[in-house]
Amino acid sequence: MIETPYLLFLGDAPDGLAAKVAQGIKDWRPENCVGQFRMDGCNADMKLPDMTLTEARVAGAKTLVIGVANRGGKISQAWKKVLVNALEEGFDLASGLHNLLRNERDLVEVAKACGRNLHDVRIPQVEYPIASGEKRTGKRVLAVGTDCSVGKMYTTLALDAAMRERGMKSTFRATGQTGILITGEGVPLDAVIADFMAGSIEWLTPDNDPDHWDVIEGQGSLYHASFSGVSLALIHGGAPDALILCHEPTRRHMRGLPGYGLPSLEEVRDTALAMARIVNPECQAVGVSINTQHMSDAEARAYLEEVEARMGLPAVDPYRHGADKLAAALAAL
Amino acid sequence: MIETPYLLFLGDAPDGLAAKVAQGIKDWRPENCVGQFRMDGCNADMKLPDMTLTEARVAGAKTLVIGVANRGGKISQAWKKVLVNALEEGFDLASGLHNLLRNERDLVEVAKACGRNLHDVRIPQVEYPIASGEKRTGKRVLAVGTDCSVGKMYTTLALDAAMRERGMKSTFRATGQTGILITGEGVPLDAVIADFMAGSIEWLTPDNDPDHWDVIEGQGSLYHASFSGVSLALIHGGAPDALILCHEPTRRHMRGLPGYGLPSLEEVRDTALAMARIVNPECQAVGVSINTQHMSDAEARAYLEEVEARMGLPAVDPYRHGADKLAAALAAL
Numbered sequence: 004m005i006e007t008p009y010l011l012f013l014g015d016a017p018d019g020l021a022a023k024v025a026q027g028i029k030d031w032r033p034e035n036c037v038g039q040f041r042m043d044g045c046n047a048d049m050k051l052p053d054m055t056l057t058e059a060r061v062a063g064a065k066t067l068v069i070g071v072a073n074r075g076g077k078i079s080q081a082w083k084k085v086l087v088n089a090l091e092e093g094f095d096l097a098s099g100l101h102n103l104l105r106n107e108r109d110l111v112e113v114a115k116a117c118g119r120n121l122h123d124v125r126i127p128q129v130e131y132p133i134a135s136g137e138k139r140t141g142k143r144v145l146a147v148g149t150d151c152s153v154g155k156m157y158t159t160l161a162l163d164a165a166m167r168e169r170g171m172k173s174t175f176r177a178t179g180q181t182g183i184l185i186t187g188e189g190v191p192l193d194a195v196i197a198d199f200m201a202g203s204i205e206w207l208t209p210d211n212d213p214d215h216w217d218v219i220e221g222q223g224s225l226y227h228a229s230f231s232g233v234s235l236a237l238i239h240g241g242a243p244d245a246l247i248l249c250h251e252p253t254r255r256h257m258r259g260l261p262g263y264g265l266p267s268l269e270e271v272r273d274t275a276l277a278m279a280r281i282v283n284p285e286c287q288a289v290g291v292s293i294n295t296q297h298m299s300d301a302e303a304r305a306y307l308e309e310v311e312a313r314m315g316l317p318a319v320d321p322y323r324h325g326a327d328k329l330a331a332a333l334a335a336l
Numbered sequence: 337m338i339e340t341p342y343l344l345f346l347g348d349a350p351d352g353l354a355a356k357v358a359q360g361i362k363d364w365r366p367e368n369c370v371g372q373f374r375m376d377g378c379n380a381d382m383k384l385p386d387m388t389l390t391e392a393r394v395a396g397a398k399t400l401v402i403g404v405a406n407r408g409g410k411i412s413q414a415w416k417k418v419l420v421n422a423l424e425e426g427f428d429l430a431s432g433l434h435n436l437l438r439n440e441r442d443l444v445e446v447a448k449a450c451g452r453n454l455h456d457v458r459i460p461q462v463e464y465p466i467a468s469g470e471k472r473t474g475k476r477v478l479a480v481g482t483d484c485s486v487g488k489m490y491t492t493l494a495l496d497a498a499m500r501e502r503g504m505k506s507t508f509r510a511t512g513q514t515g516i517l518i519t520g521e522g523v524p525l526d527a528v529i530a531d532f533m534a535g536s537i538e539w540l541t542p543d544n545d546p547d548h549w550d551v552i553e554g555q556g557s558l559y560h561a562s563f564s565g566v567s568l569a570l571i572h573g574g575a576p577d578a579l580i581l582c583h584e585p586t587r588r589h590m591r592g593l594p595g596y597g598l599p600s601l602e603e604v605r606d607t608a609l610a611m612a613r614i615v616n617p618e619c620q621a622v623g624v625s626i627n628t629q630h631m632s633d634a635e636a637r638a639y640l641e642e643v644e645a646r647m648g649l650p651a652v653d654p655y656r657h658g659a660d661k662l663a664a665a666l667a668a669l
Contacts, residue, residue, distance in 0.1 A: 136562060136595065138595075193531040195530050196527055196528070197526050197527065197528050197529070197565070197566045200566075201562055201564070225611075228469035228573075229467040229572075231568050232530070232534060232570075232572070234565075235564050235568045239565070257469075262471075278558075278607075
């Protein structure tokens with residue numbers, strides 16, 4: 004668990020896209036952000052107060068989060084001076100980069116000397132159990148996709164926000180590094196050892212109040228040849244009561260797999276429900292989330308109407324229209 | 337890759353069951369075994385020549401394989417003297433135990449001093465790629481089960497033997513630690529990092545002659561809540577042309593999951609085929625392997641006949657009757 008609140012480190016990000024981890028934290032957990040730290044040449048801006056390390060500590064920041072990704076996922080030498088100073092000022096560091104903080108000898112030495120923590124959220128910090136398959140109290144909803152990177156994290160964050168807006172009891176459960184940095188906790192599922200995948204998701208979504216919902220971030224797709232096993236472990240470990248189907252209609256082939264077309268929403272619904280019902284016979288598909296970023300407003304509206312009619316389920320683009328329709332469907336379940 | 341041939345270390349095994357790894361090696365790769373090493377009190381016997389370490393080295397043995405499991409998967413202190421002597425005599429050591437050779441400081445020091453290797457086959461030794469989903473040349477057959485531990489390894493080893501007996505080109509591909517010790521190579525799939533599971537199986541079953549078959553050991557079950565993700569990665573990474581369905585008819589519930597009944601052979605056939613056809617649209621179910629160890633001869637015969645009639649597929653217990661019927665089905669494909 005990463006200590007909040009954060010100072011967001013934007014480094015020398017050439018543009019806003021390079022700082023999309025910081026943007027996610029700012030968008031979804033603004034209360035976790037006391038400010039941003041930008042170096043010379045930084046062109047990203049989270050519209051947070053620019054702060055020095057000392058100012059941010061005074062304002063209560065506990066952790067400096069690397070909210071920027073450069074090419075190759077490297078920890079840039081240009082950043083090192085700031086990171087070392089941050090440790091000396093009393094910050095923990097958190098990163099979702101491929102290259103690990105713990106493999107940078109200078110950071111390890113300073114962190115040790117100062118008694119600070121280095122959080123590499125790509126690496127599991129917990130010895131997860133093997134899944135028991137036993138029923139837990141409380142309810143769970145999981146996003147399942149026709150493909151990778153169709154908006155499952157966005158959908159579940161928006162759904163969680165909409166449910167809380169309605170006064171429902173809801174917790175977003177992160178299963179990837181960006182989600183973990185946003186909320187400060189979760190399971191980096193793609194880095195978990197095969198035998199413990201489903202168990203890690205049971206651990207992430209334990210017994211809870213009967214009217215509480217865990218809103219579980221999806222990963223991969225049952226139809227994605229590279230990552231389908233991760234998706235199935237998530238379905239069996241999460242034991243969802245409800246599925247949200249996620250899709251990006253303009254995509255021509257599965258992400259990273261040029262020879263593979265996308266499955267239909269109906270195929271994903273039927274396959275995911277059949278698999279989910281092995282552990283939770285009551286599981287229902289309750290809504291559809293469409294990523295319409297490559298469509299005009301009119302195209303998006305027409306597409307969503309067509310999907311609603313075809314599937315008999317509420318369909319939204321949570322980015323354009325919010326996720327309240329999906330929250331309402333869960334409330335009605 | 338573990339150097340063969342082996343000297344099989346039976347230690348102080350209280351009975352034959354405790355030495356079932358050694359039994360598997362002896363049964364399936366007798367040519368890999370020059371002899372056995374037994375300590376005082378050992379009640380297991382592979383009917384191999386009893387040898388001292390020196391005798392086995394003279395006979396050509398390269399690796400001492402720990403063919404015995406004691407309670408807790410520990411490396412017993414009683415074994416240590418033999419293991420250290422073996423390293424000094426020029427043996428590598430290989431083990432599938434939960435406790436790792438590499439975590440025993442004395443063994444590590446002696447191995448280093450003597451220039452020998454410690455093989456812990458539970459731990460991947462390779463940086464596997466992410467699966468590409470691309471078509472490979474050659475053919476592949478995979479065992480899929482209604483449950484864990486229904487005889488998938490035995491089935492694929494017997495099938496590989498039957499295919500070679502017929503003059504077919506066949507390679508058994510191990511995906512678990514016993515299979516890896518038997519053949520000296522393979523992928524310990526249950527210990528692979530989630531994102532690389534399917535890629536590890538692509539790596540294990542590369543391009544080959546058009547008439548060559550990889551016979552891939554199955555793991556888990558699509559219907560087993562704890563391990564289904566591993567099974568699906570195996571289907572998508574293996575991209576099988578043919579499936580053998582494996583079942584143990586007297587089992588009352590899924591292994592380790594008292595609340596879960598077993599799926600039918602038809603359910604496993606339909607689900608596994610649907611998933612396999614995402615990567616290989618030509619995939620067929622070609623036969624059924626039934627573990628009849630808890631049935632009489634007459635019961636087994638009646639059950640196999642019933643399954644053949646019901647499924648329209650050849651059904652055998654490879655332990656009782658060999659796997660030639662399954663090999664014939666593959667030859668006819």
